Amino acid sequence: MLDMLIVGGGYVGLSAAVAVKQAAPHLAVEVIEAAPEGVWEKDERASAVIAAASRMLDVFGAWQEILPDAQQINRMVVTDSRTSDPVRPVFLTFDGDVEDGKPFAHMIPNVSMVRALRNACARLGITIRHGVSGTGFVTGNTATTLSLSDGSTVETRLLVACDGVRSKLRDMAGIKTVSWKYDQSGIVATVEHERPHEGVAEEHFLPSGPFAILPLTGNRSSLVWTERTADAERLVTSDDLVFEEELQRRFGHKLGELRVLGCRKAFPLGLTLSRSFVAQRFALAGDAAHGIHPISGQGLNLGFKDVAALAETVVEADRLGLDIGSLNVLERYQSWRRFDTFRMGVTTDVLNRLFSNDIGPIRIARDLGLGIVERLPGLKSYFIREAAGTSEKGGPRLLAGQAI
Incomplete structure (x- = not known):
């Protein structure tokens, strides 16, 4: 019998397996995908990985392997305009460091x-079984x-579902969700450009939704381009000339x-948002x-925070001789x-x-608000620490770069 079985072999599922097995090698952990x-x-x-998550990956011994392909975000620029505007005034900028020489995020x-x-x-020694799913x-x-x-069949003391926003295991468990659609789609693409980006990320708030330009290594950037669903479908199926012309209008020159x-x-x-x-x-x-809007770039990082909290809950319960699968133990992870998840979900919904x-x-009101934040260094510093995941006191040790 396994101690923990994880369904889903993506970043969150693999991280959960590594976090628990590294801290408690005697536990039998397996992943199915x-x-x-x-x-x-x-x-x-590519994905934005915040400072707290990179600390956890460093504890895993994975960060040094990732680092050659990672592009640090040195600066974040926020504008609010229309697509047709010839000039996009900058309302808000964030320096990328949460500490000297340590950026708040990397693109990986x-x-x-x-x-x-x-x-x-x-x-x-964690086994990953491919081509099978839970029924x-x-x-x-x-x-x-x-x-x-x-x-x-597989027996396990604890079953962990990391099988995506349309989780079948969540439905099988009878866990209800609060959910709605935005009539928006996120277009994801990688572009090459003539001049260097200098590690600057940009988020342009346009009437159809945010248009994010996120720096990658070399003269490349990753795009998360929000459009009304019908327009997004038209754009991704158009020929390269039409797509790149529409892209250039939003990206700028x-x-x-x-x-x-x-x-x-x-x-x-x-x-x-899952009710439980x-x-x-x-x-x-x-x-x-939880599945949230990409406007804040926090979706994957919420998952990494789940990993840190769940692993610490499981490992500490095991060290105390408690049943790692009992509801009393798991309630600590949920609390x-x-x-945090509900707060981030509401925040991204309101911002969108x-x-x-x-x-x-x-x-006028939102631009006034951005301008006020720009003129208050203390508030800006708080927001950057929140975005980096370094503001929480008493949080999971992995997010502080400490072993469990």
Whole structure:
């Protein structure tokens, strides 16, 4: 029988396995992943990883492997304008350092992050089973039995669902969600440009939604481009000339001519918050527990925070001789994470509704608010620490760069 079985072999699932196994090597931990072996190597996307999450990856021994492919964000620039505006005034800027020489975030290719986490799993002896998914489970007094798509079953003391925002295991557990759609889609693409970005990230608030330019290594940037769903579908299926012309209108010309690298995809956007993160011998983590708008770049980082809290809960319970799958133990994890997740979900929802419109009085009010924050260094410093995940006192040790 396993001690912990994780369903979902993405960043959150792999991180959860590494965090627990590294701190408690005697625990039997396994990961199952529905996708076939090697699919992750085809992921062309990149993700923003905040300072607190990079500290955790460093504890895992994965950060040094990731670092050569990571681009630090030296500065963040925020504008509020229309697509047709010839000039986009800057209302707010953030310096990227939370400490001297330590940026609040890095942009990391997803392939590099998954490779480093898989290598960490291999070093710790964690088995990753590919091509199988959970089809149902039964929870008993001492274990949960998960039925798999290949006809086999697995017994575990704790089942952790990291299987995405449309989590099947969450539905099987009977956990309800609060959710709605935004009629927006996020277009994700990588572009090459003539001039260097100097590590500057930009977020342009446009009437259709935020347009984020996030620096990658070399003269490349990652885009998260929010459009109304119908327009997003039209753009991703248009030819390269049309797409790049529309892109240049939003991106601007300061980095010179643009060229799209690889494919472009659109993902529907919405808000999903689970009403509970735990049940007897069952826990949710990552997008299975919460899916938020990318306006803040915090989606993946919320998942990493889940990992740090869940791992510390499980490991400390085990050291005390407690049942790691009991609801009493798991309630500590839920109390640690639910409020932060709800707060971030509400914040991103409000920001998206506030900035994704062209209503005159609202535009004046929000630009006034941005201007006030720009003129208050103390408030700016607080926001940057919040974004970096370094403001919380008494949080999980992994996020402070400390072993459990």
